[in-house]
Amino acid sequence: MIDSVQVKCSRCKGVFRERARRLQNGYSRQCPSCEVVIFFDEDSQSPNIKEAMRNARRIRKELRELEAAAMFSSSAAGGGGSSRLQSHRSRSDARGAEEEGD
Numbered sequence: 001m002i003d004s005v006q007v008k009c010s011r012c013k014g015v016f017r018e019r020a021r022r023l024q025n026g027y028s029r030q031c032p033s034c035e036v037v038i039f040f041d042e043d044s045q046s047p048n049i050k051e052a053m054r055n056a057r058r059i060r061k062e063l064r065e066l067e068a069a070a071m072f073s074s075s076a077a078g079g080g081g082s083s084r085l086q087s088h089r090s091r092s093d094a095r096g097a098e099e100e101g102d
Contacts, residue, residue: 002059003019003021004017004018004020005017005019005020005055005056005059007023007038009031009034009048010038010048010049011031012036014032014033014034020056021056023040023053024040027039041053
């Protein structure tokens, strides 16, 4: 899933992408083309900023729902979160065994 939003600069009309998790009230970023500072606010007068904020809010909501579904499915399967920890340990143990064999 794409976690970025297209933003259209109000000065140069250039389009660039920014991560949805970053686009919240009070966030600012320079346009990569014309280097004007763009301030992101829900109450902005610019329709380009409003649309980007609306899209970012929608994407953040979808990401939260996917994360919640993933957490629910992993806990229902009995894996919890320990499988990731165990796989990390086995990798480091295997690497240590390789070093000892050299």
